[in-house]
Amino acid sequence: MLIPNQNYGNLKESYLFFHIAQKVEAYREKHPDLPLYRLGIGDVSRPLCDVAIQALHAAVDEQAKEKTFHGYTPECGIPEFREAVAGYYARRNVKLDPAEIFVSSGASDELGDILDLFDPVSPALITQPAYPAYVDASIMAGRKVLFLTARPENNFLPLPSDDIEADLVYLCSPSNPTGAVYDREGLQAWVDYANRRGAVILFDAAYEAFVEGNLPHSIFEVPGARTCAIEICSFSKTAGWTGTRLGYTVIPKELEREGMNLNAMWVRNRTTKTNGISYILQKAGAAVLKGEGLRQIHGNIRHYKENARVLMDALDECGIRYWGGKNAPYIWMACPDGMKSWDFFDLLLNEIQVVGTPGEGFGTSGEGFFRLSSFGNPVDTKIAAERIKKLLKQG
């Protein structure tokens, strides 16, 4: 008799965003005439920028002619894409060899797949509240998970100490869900910890394009990261491609453990388990990472930041404490009057038809907090902000 993966028995019954989608759908079926204001999952609302659309069309046209047609693409990425990502990093003086860049179908897929590189006996450390896929993918792989709490007292940016016995460390900066960003000193502390222990950091940079000022966008801006870190990034939030699906992963050539080279292992993995990513998407991905493409994707990001401003103004008026919103598309607010986060979710849905994400969904230390996304359309966001204000002021 086949034995299924017993680790699935250790998971919550359903994944956070799937569970919320089901709750919202049940509400919609009961109240088909009520509009819904969606500030829940971080799904974008702006169309793809013009440079992306033009590049997609051009790549489709190439596929229409025998001379320019492409079949399989190289599994780790077409050279033009890998070079474009290297150029994107070079703008911040991070020098990468294109062979250190691997194309992917997005960060969430990759954050699970990458666990293939590590023995499941190596415990993982997750700073919590955290993107729930880190925890669930680790549990599915049968890995022990340790948690380190991010709380207002540490600005939601916990630091390592040598008594933490973790071999894999998940870091997300800017953080989903809290919006907190590590500065160079903070990242340096993690890099030093990982190099001392022989641990590896999985650095989720999905929200880096929202960072302002002199804060780091990449862990490779910090000395020593090349011997202890893997960076995973996505076009979902950088270019607003949640439905288009494209990402990349950086594994430096120096990254070795127990005499095994992780870059070479990932080449072995990708060439075995994938047949590459669509040529069309990689061409468009390369186009948006430079010149006019970059200008246009930053235009979309500014637009989402405007939504964040509207939401933060509403919370200011209500005297509600919140974090994030500036260097991240998420606003992490304290639930009013010490409410539990799922109760606040129900209140917003039932009373004002606003959908957010309960903090508890990001782990127990998220209880008492609530996440609002700024990726919605501006009209809905303004209505939602007005409704939140009215509800909380009545309070």
Ligand code: MLT
């Ligand atoms: C989120 O809302 O946390 C993200 O959009 C979900 C994801 O990227 O999978």
